[in-house]
Amino acid sequence: MGELPVRPRRLRSSPAMRRLVTDVRVHPGDLVLPVFVREGLTEPVPVRTLPGVVQHTRETLVATAREAVAAGLGGIMLFGVPVARDAVGSGADDPDGILNVALRDVRDAVGDDLVVMADLCLDEFTDHGHCGVLNDHGRVDNDATLERYASMALAQARAGAHLLGPSGMMDGQVGHLRAVLDRAGRDDVGLLAYAVKYASAFYGPFREAVDSQLTGDRRTYQQDPAASVTEALREVRLDLDEGADLVMVKPGLPYLDVLRAVAEVADVPVAAYQVSGEYAMVEFAAAAGAIDRERVAMESLVALRRAGAQVLLTYWALEAAQHWL
Numbered sequence: 001m002g003e004l005p006v007r008p009r010r011l012r013s014s015p016a017m018r019r020l021v022t023d024v025r026v027h028p029g030d031l032v033l034p035v036f037v038r039e040g041l042t043e044p045v046p047v048r049t050l051p052g053v054v055q056h057t058r059e060t061l062v063a064t065a066r067e068a069v070a071a072g073l074g075g076i077m078l079f080g081v082p083v084a085r086d087a088v089g090s091g092a093d094d095p096d097g098i099l100n101v102a103l104r105d106v107r108d109a110v111g112d113d114l115v116v117m118a119d120l121c122l123d124e125f126t127d128h129g130h131c132g133v134l135n136d137h138g139r140v141d142n143d144a145t146l147e148r149y150a151s152m153a154l155a156q157a158r159a160g161a162h163l164l165g166p167s168g169m170m171d172g173q174v175g176h177l178r179a180v181l182d183r184a185g186r187d188d189v190g191l192l193a194y195a196v197k198y199a200s201a202f203y204g205p206f207r208e209a210v211d212s213q214l215t216g217d218r219r220t221y222q223q224d225p226a227a228s229v230t231e232a233l234r235e236v237r238l239d240l241d242e243g244a245d246l247v248m249v250k251p252g253l254p255y256l257d258v259l260r261a262v263a264e265v266a267d268v269p270v271a272a273y274q275v276s277g278e279y280a281m282v283e284f285a286a287a288a289g290a291i292d293r294e295r296v297a298m299e300s301l302v303a304l305r306r307a308g309a310q311v312l313l314t315y316w317a318l319e320a321a322q323h324w325l
């Protein structure tokens with residue numbers, strides 16, 4: 001062996017050395033916990049496809065929100081599971097609908113100590129399970145859906161949400177919501193745009209979490225996983241032009257290339273949603289003894305940060321903040 005002046009291993013020689021030179025850190029304040037609250041529950045119900053995740057009662061949701069504050073989380077994202085559904089998703093903009101009631105509960109409990117976010121989409125509230133209302137041909141009607149989203153946005157703003165998360169991938173949704181909120185004097189409420197959202201099979205376990213009624217698929221509005229990154233950048237540009245305060249890429253790990261490309265062009269914070277299927281794969285593989293649950297979970301969060309996400313939505317948010325960080 002000759003001389004070897006360059007030895008990268010020197011910087012890996014001890015935990016202190018590695019800590020000194022590390023670049024990517026995950027902080028509790030980066031993390032957002034997605035939560036499900038189901039109408040009419042007296043006890044939380046475990047979600048079979050998402051080990052460790054439950055459908056909350058109003059009470060356990062509030063307790064979880066307080067835990068999130070204590071753990072220093074950045075935010076909480078609420079999904080509502082109503083008892084009754086109809087064609088237009090009436091429960092979504094009803095002030096007494098489960099999502100709006102739960103938003104009020106959580107906001108009352110946490111004030112401004114946690115960023116309170118709401119999923120803004122009709123799929124949990126419609127009897128056909130689509131993210132919008134249908135026209136006579138059974139297709140999702142873009143512009144009619146925007147009117148429903150507008151009404152939902154006002155209800156969520158009144159219920160105390162700091163950030164609304166339009167996730168339905170309707171054209172023009174960000175601009176429309178921005179205008180409606182501003183006209184109502186709610187320029188204080190921000191938009192976390194699901195700017196890039198794929199028609200992904202990784203959402204599988206989520207369907208059980210919200211008792212989804214969907215029979216078909218969402219390919220006429222969510223993006224094709226095989227589409228070019230250029231399309232993703234176009235969606236981001238549109239949402240930025242329309243006034244998005246943050247842009248999100250979803251799912252996370254299978255789309256790190258897209259996340260990186262978005263992070264390079266966006267001049268607002270970029271979020272990544274580590275979706276239900278990503279979480280479930282790790283949980284079930286770990287339960288089978290195939291992988292180290294905590295290390296794989298943390299590695300996946302670091303990967304999302306390294307690819308360019310400042311904000312991470314993950315079902316591990318609370319556990320990561322309390323035990324792993």
Ligand code: PBG
Pocket residue numbers: 119121122123124131167168202203204205206218274275276277
């Ligand atoms: C739509 C919505 C979905 C998810 C978040 N918002 C489902 C879908 O688009 O089909 C999925 C989240 C996850 O899988 O963790 N309201």
